[in-house]
Amino acid sequence: MAYLSSLLLSGDTMNDPRNVVIHLHDGDLPDALDLGSVVAIDTETMGLNPHRDRLCLVQLSSGNGEAHLVQIKPTRLGGRGYDCPNLKKLLTDSSVTKLMHFARFDVAVLQHNLGITLTSVVCTKIAARLVYTFTDRHGLAYLCRELLGIELSKQQQSSDWGAVNLTEDQKRYAAADVLHLHALWGKLEAMLIREERRDLAQDCYNFLPTRAKLDLLGYDVSDIFAHRA
Template identity: 65%
Template structure:
């Protein structure tokens, strides 16, 4: 079942349980997740947002079987996430790849992360959040008002869906700007090495190696 919301030159499509089989998001797909909290070992995955960077966001609501849903039975979504020929573009991929592995049993690769890219080239600032990057690099203001809302609700509000969509609609443009900076500063190869490691970093987090960090002294 799907519903469509139109807002501010964007189209938001809500799909319950799985991505439709006929959706083609191209060779690079922007992805984000909404969960019940920030611990991927504990907190439930509620929503997966995807965009081809064309002004349309597809939001897949993951509903557990205990609440009348299908849980991790989302074969179309999982197939896309696992495709080796599709680049998955995230902001703070470390969390997203971990929660997708924990909830859906799928490893996302290859990946790119705009937060990692920003930290590699924007060393003159500590502002690496998506809201800051969109404003400073794209001139776009996105709202974070719904960030702490209840994503496990059976019915998501238009405001929640608009917020969720905003987290993926600008990632392609943001990556274009950051990739140019990485090339300018000679750090693209270093960034690519970091991106290749991110699925492993997520797996380590799920095993409890976020604290203590095995890379710490």
């Protein structure tokens, strides 16, 4: 599958001395693409309700300074819908670690829309909440600034991700959310090990696909683990 477009970002734009290349793919990952054994993943949707708001974009990075954006368009808009076998294969491959930030949402969105169960998920937000306990700020932008010295812009966070043609600013924003997850996880995992909470974090990660299923069933509001007399 050919790239729809490639966008070169300067190192100054990304607060990174390397150049960053963004590849936009139409509907699925290319057949021959190898993203390695650890892949950073994020999603963009029309809103925050997986039952109502469709999945529009899946961002991926192998940590090499390149980002791959898979644009998901419904057939009524000339797309393939959720016919993306290469993307589904990667997401369900237990030998590939998927790095996410606030994986609870992304896993629910991907499982609901693609009809799959994700495997081998790591969440940097869970890691931060386990070891960055001296603050209640655990957003991606905050952690990248504090731990990596990188400023992330959130200006496109609430833009129209369902548009047929994404703007260059949207592509930059989407790419930024995965380009630094490998480095961020390296910092947080070292803290988890130092504080003897790495195994606890892994138990949380293993539960994420089930937690997402509970959310989709409506148990995000009524927690089945809560006690009420």
